[in-house]
Amino acid sequence: MLIGAENVPAKAAAAILNHVETFANPTMRRVYGDWSNQALGNWFAMAGELGFVARQHSANIAGKNAADIGLAIDAMDLLHSGHFHGFVPVTSDSDFTALASRLREHGCDVIGVSESKSPPSLRAACNRFVLLETLPAIPVTIPCKTPPSSKDLSRDPVPLLRAAIGKGAQTQQWLSTGQLGQNLAKANLGFDTRTYGHAKLSTLIKSLPNFQTLRLGETLQVRCVG
Template sequence: MADDRPLLAVLIDADNVPAKHAEAILKEVARIGEPALRRVYGDWSSDMLKGWSKIIPSLGLVARQETANTRQKNASDIGLVIDAMDILHTAKFDGFVLVSSDSDFTALANRLREDGLSVIGIGEAKTPDSLRNVCNRFILIENLVQADVKEAVPEKQNNKLSEAYDLFVEAMNRIDVEDDWYNLGGVGSMILAAHPDFDPRSYGHGKLSGLAKALRDIETKSSGNNLLVRLKD
């Protein structure tokens, strides 16, 4: 490859992810690395997955048929896990992207991380903390489709910014600096390490720098190509 983008294996649980968001999800993955392997799992004889069947060819996905032989038993989950372990043992990939809101994949994410691979989770806001927190990073589908979401009311937005401020303070308290100024990139990394589902888009801003500047009790200044932040007196 011409660049050093991480090689990613993207595994999608069609039973737990709306097909209408597939394009936005793959665009987000492409921003992170090279989605060299793209598989989606489901029982394609089910009418519930017709939406996925229509878009699979256009998105370059490989559909894996997982027939549900028994009711209330999710064959797709088992097929995805088996494939993930086979892919892991090829040692070809730098990381996995698990696209699902199902906490059943918590153990899989943990196992992949034990082998030193990065695990990125993508799912809806209903995804349990058990899956969110075991990933290196967890991305909410809602943040990828903000155009469909109405603007938050001021009171709710203020509460979200207050929550973001607390995360900044928590991160700063864990970083040693010689003065009051912190590198914003380091603060963001510290927040993400403690809260894998942290995303500036959850607080109404596309970038971490925009969020920092929106927090009234945070002061910012530029230093070369870096943005520095500190708590206001």
């Protein structure tokens, strides 16, 4: 089961998994997203609750979903491993029509799960198609962070960022922004980049002289300076 977090609401995760398990055993469960994006915080928390592996894919260009590309690449790698004969892509993006067709051409069962806005071409490319709107709702409790204290919501984010970088920098000087976002989410500090006037963690870091960034391929690395 491969889920594009930006295209599917986190609250639907339990219902999707419950439905798929009625006719298959999804031995591999992955959810793809840029976990430095605070808007995906609920998905990151839900992934751990349901046994999904959260795969990090940083968005390097606005409007381009690197996570979708990562999902497609992983699907092809899994296909050619020869160990999997069924796939459950969960996304509403029409770009996955070609992927579904390729998987089916190789003899795999493809069970698509999507919202009603999904295009007819994607539905036709799957052996079976499930609309999210038809799944019975399953009450779930998304793990909540501890309510932030006034200290946590200080207008100075530097101490919080330094502490989060320190947790991942024991064996390496640089830390990816994806790992930094995960450290912040686990710290229960109620950290939200929008509190500091930035929609993304990467832009917040670049605005601060206390940190240095380095682009390595698709990954943005960060470290403390001074």
